[in-house]
Amino acid sequence: MAASRYKDKDAGIVLSFGGQWVSWSHTAVAYLAFLSALIVGSALHYHKIVQNEWYGYPDEWFPSVSATIGDRYPERSIFMIFIAITSGPRFALVGLWYLLTAKPGRTLPKAIAISGVIRTLTCGGWTYITSTDDHDWHDILMISYIVFTIPWTTGCIALSPPNAKAIKYRKYLASAFFGTLVPLVYFFIQHKVHRVAGAYTIYAFFEWSLILLDVAFDAVTALDFDTFEVVVRDVKGASMGANKSSVPTAVLEKEKEKATAGVFSAGFRLDEALDIAADVYHGFVFWSILTSLGVVVWYFPLWHMGISGFEAFIMTTVAPALLAIRPIRSLVLKNQRLTHLLSLAGLVAYRVEDPTLRLFVVGLGVAMSCLGWTATLCSDSVQPARLxxxxxxxxxxxxMSSVAKFAWYTNNPIWPIMHAANGGWNGTGLAIAVLAALRFTRRAPLHGGTPAGAESGSALLSACGIGGLFFALHSLLSDTSTMILWVWDGYPIRGPVSNVHGWYTIAAMTVGVVAGVSRPALVTTWTAYGVGCVGAAFLTLYHHWRGYYGALALAAYLMAISIPLISSAAKKSPAVTFGLGFLIYNFMVLFHVWVVAYAFVPGGPLVREHTDWIMISMMLLIGAGVFDLISQRAKSARKQEAPRRSANANHRKYYFGALGILNVLFLCANFLRFPTNDYKPYHAEDRLLTAGIWTIHFSLDNDMWSSEYRMRDLIKELEVDVVGLLESDLQRIIMGNRDTTQFLAEDLGMYVDYGPGPNKHTWGAALLSKFPIVNSTHHLLPSPVGELAPAIHATLDVYGTLVDVFVFHSGQEEDPEDRRLQSEYLARLMGSSPRPSVLLSYLVTTPLEGNYNTYVSATSGMHDVDETDDDRWCEYILFKGLRRTGYARVSRSTITDTELQVAKFVVPRDEADSVATWSAPKALRDRRVPEEEVPEGLRFPAMFKGEGVRGHQYHVFDEPRYYAF
Known part of the structure; x- marks a missing residue:
């Protein structure tokens, strides 16, 4: 016990000690709790606590934290006793830190203290509620702990007293803590997804490192708490009050600002934070409305099977060109609030049932949104900070739009193709949007004229930059899975996966925004532009991680160059920079569609399959904008003008905070979406494989609603184990940059192969499977005239037997030579497989005629699931080496334009059974039997008999067909 420093006030003191002992006691007991559990657990249950769901000793030889502290007695009890003792010093530590840093009029110390208390409570939550007790709550509380560690850590650094050693330790420990999260996640993925032996042991080391670093960070408070003396008296008295620490030196303030990127360098004001929140949400609304336009326009050529005339609505984005008319410019600039409120028509559109009227309302919203934002940028361009x-x-x-789409499985919850029935949050989103728009426009416009001529440089070059930039942002960065699917090339997995690695794209975008604001001179150089071009080339030319590394470089560059490009464009004639810029963007959108829709549009063959031309054009357009920026900077240098900087950068901390919050929200959604399914087939006891083929019409139903939920329900209720989806590539602007397979795979517990990616110029083929996909290869079949025909050749592990599944979409009826060549290619491909096989396909042929006899032939070795079904034209299921037991056709309701065909097969148990299956006579294979002779587990669900449910019923035959063999 230390002697009191206040000799004249020693009367009545029972106990006194230095404040640093709070830190040391917390550190000692916390370490003791974890390390004692590790020692006892290793001594008593070593082999049990190193065992995980895939491997045990010797592949795994070091236990994870959760297995050590939560699974067995007595180590669990020892840990809980010590962690309970730790809570006292932990709360005391938070309280002393608040007393040390609190100053009159400062809000930040209170916020950090609150986060410290919540962090302590959630720590108790995830340590006392183990994954064995309740896996969900354990994970929720652990995520919450990590989330609140972010403000606690950055806040402690920002509020650190003038102690160079403490600041240095906090910086190093915080950097190590957050840096450890990256390999931690990587090795967890290696264990959970790739099932790599020994990966969980390495993960455990990083997990334990997090514990040690976390406790060590709080231990640094001992260097600051020596200014305190904790005194216990036997009489009541007023406290000593908040610590009046000295003002930090300029050097230490600089260190703190550097450690926190200047985020906490100024005071925090709630009204400013609300302004920034409203601004960001209003920006989110703009992108939500803009990205919805392509989807609602696409609905019409989709159902017309060609150009419908409604494509003209994409030109609503050129509304800023109206600002060239002086009366309109004056009217819009003086009534910006009304313009922005009218833009919310794009969100109200979900209330309009008729698809045509809904398109008109969305078009109005897009026009007003583009016009309103251009007017706002124009009027605020005279004030650098506002701009x-x-x-x-x-x-x-x-x-934010990309984060929301990830959380909603690539759908935006406020799109007009969403509503409550398919997961939309339209009403909530609209209500917040109205409040955000009102706050966004609460400041009066800075001027009502036009800044034309106020900024040197070329408005034409600037318009080119805007056109290329907006196309790049929309086509590549409006969804985190888009560029990942560009580099996807089948199983085994050799690159990023959408629901696991999507945050890397968000992180790259975040880095780009920070760089664009903090280092504009760096990003507006030809060197930086060269990096962006190299990234675009890698994304276009390579698969797997190499291609994705290029994608990340391009993402960072596009976000970085956005800041100076848009800022410069706002200072020129808005009618040219944004009116012409959006017109160029529209031509790029059409170019982007033409390369895959060449069979349906005039001049399409000229740009057929030239995504490389799109990427070159995009980067050249952005390069024109960069040239304009560099030219302006050179002129300023010749005139010896200092570059204009924002007079007040205080707002940046709020925007950087918004970036941090969005990253945390994405990671929370990422954790919730992390693959945890057991992928069990429906009737494993019968060795049954139920396979289906469905043309899903780009996941838009007859009424223009996104149809994933309805598809999910039918596939689940029909108990389909393997399903091929056609017309499934939605990763284009006109389809909303969506991916239906993510939702279906995760909700149904299935593996997924997306098939040939969006840069392969097909309408898409995808495979979902309850069985592991051992290998898959993507094929583009011969198509000298018509559209490309995609195919997937996948090998599945079905009850220990390797089974090949082919998913294929042939060319159109108008191109007979294409279809003939494709039939020959696919017949040879199927015939090359010695394994049991299933073809799930769209063949465009009449049963028993023409190309049908190439698909079903000695070359392919395939049999028709039911050659007596003469009502087919498009969808076919073929097979070999399997015991066919049933076949059904199920009506689509209003989900799409094509039924779901399903067949049931029993997989041979051994080689002898397989040989018997292959060599069985045709008469035996084709013999049909009544349902009552079929075992219960091999039957189709009875719920679809008669009138069925929700418009789905067995049709054509009115009931399923069953076969004896």
Whole structure:
């Protein structure tokens, strides 16, 4: 016990000690709790606590934290006793830190203290509620602990007293803590997804490192708490009050600002934070409305099977060209609030049932949104800080849109193709959007004229930059899975996966935004542009991780260059920079569609399959904008003008905070979406494989609603184990940059192969399977005239037997030579497999005629699932080496334009059974039997008999067909 420093006030003191002992006691007991559990657990249950769901000793030889502290007695009890003792010093530590840092009028110390208390409570939650007790709550509380560790850590660094050693330790320990999260996640993925032996042991080391670093970070408070003396008296008295620490030196303040990127360098004001939140949300609304336009336009050529005329609505984005008319410019600039409120028509559109009227309402919303944002940027361009705020809101709004789409499985919850029945949050989103728009426009416009001529440089070059930039942001960064699917090339997995690695794209976008604001001179160089071009080339030319590394470089560059490009464009004639810019963007969108829709559009063959031309054009357009920026900078240098900087950068901390929050929200959604399914087939006891083929019409139903939920329900209720989906590539602007397979795979517990990616110029073929996909190869079949025909050749592990599944979409009826060549190619491909096989296909042929006899032939070795079914034209199921037991056709309701065909097969148990299956006579294979002779486990669900459910029923035969063999 230390002697009191206040000799004249020693009367009545029972106990006194230095404040640093709070830190040391917390550190000692916390370490003792974890290390004692590790020692006892290793001594008593070593082999049990190193065992995980895939491997045990000797493949795994070091236990994870959760297995050590939560699974067995007595180590669990020892840990809980010590961790309970730790809670006292932990709360005391938070309290002393608040007393040390609190100053009159400062809000941040209170916020950090609250986060410290919540962090302590959630720590108790995930340590006392183990994964064995309740896996979900354990994970929720652990995520919450990590989330609140972020403000606690950065806040402690920002509020650190003038102690160079403490600041240094906090920086190093915080960097090590958050840096450890990266390999931690990597090795967890290696264990959970790839099932790599020994990966969980390495993961465990990083997990234990997090514990040690976390406790060590709080231990640094001992260097600051020596200014305190904790005194216990036997009489009541007023406290000593908040610590009046000295003002930090300029050097230490610089260290703190550097450690926190200047985020906490100024005071925190709630009204400013609300302004930034409203701005970012309004930016999110802009991107939500813009990205919805392509989807609602696409509905019409989709159902017309060609150009419908409604494609003209994409030109609504050129509304800023109206600002060239002086009366309209004056009217819009003086009534910006009304313009922005009218833009919310794009969100109200979900209330309009008729698809045509809904398109008109969305078109109005897009026109008003583009017009309103251009007017706002134009009027705020005279004030650098205001302009930077608007540009940041616009750009970060895109990032928020990508986060929301990830959380909603690539659908935006406020799109007009969403409603309550398919997961939409339209009403909530609209209500917040109205409040955000009102706050966004609460400041009066800075001027009502036009800044034309106020900024040097070329408005034409700037318009080219805007056109290329907006196309790049929309086509590549409006969904985190888009570029991942560009580099996807089948199983085994050799690159990023959408629901696991999507955050890397968000992180790259975040880095780009920060660089664009903090280092504009660096990003507006030809060197930086060269990096972006190399990234675009790698994304276009390579698969797997190499291609994705290029994608990340391109993502960072696009977000970084957005800040100076948009800022410069706002200072020129808005009718040219944004009116012409959006027109160029529209031509790029059409170019982007033409390369795959060449069979249906005039001049299409000229650009057939030239995504490389799109990427070159996009980067050249952005290069024109960069040339304009560099030219302006050179002129300023010749005139010896200092580059204009924002007079007040205080807003940046709020925007950077918004970026941090969005990243945390994405990681939370990422954790919730992390693959945890057991992938069990429906009737394993019968060795049954139920396979289906469905043309899903780009996941838009007859009424223009996104149809994933309805598809999910039918596939689940029919108990389909393997399903091929056609017309499934939605990763284009006109389809909303979506991926239906993510939702279906995760909700149904299935493996997924997306098939040939969006840069392969097909309408898509995908495979979902309850069985592990051992290997898959993507094929583009011969198509000298018509559209490309995609195919997937996948090998599945079905009850220990390797079974090949082919998913194929042939060319159109108008191209007979294409279809003949494709039939020959596929017949040879199927015939090359010595394994049991199933073809799930769209063949465009009449049963028993023409190309049918190439698919069903000695070359392929395949049999028709039911050659007596003469009502087919498109969808066919073929097989070999399997025991066919049933076949059914199920009506689509209003989900798509094509039925779901399903067949049931029993997989041979051994080689002798397989030989018997292959050599069985045709008469035996084709003999049909009544349902009552079929075992219960091999029957189709009875719920679809008669009138069925929700418009789905067995049709054509009115009931399923069953076969004796």
């Amino acid at each position: 930077e705020m608007r540009v940041l809101a616009w750009v970060i709004g895109l990032l």
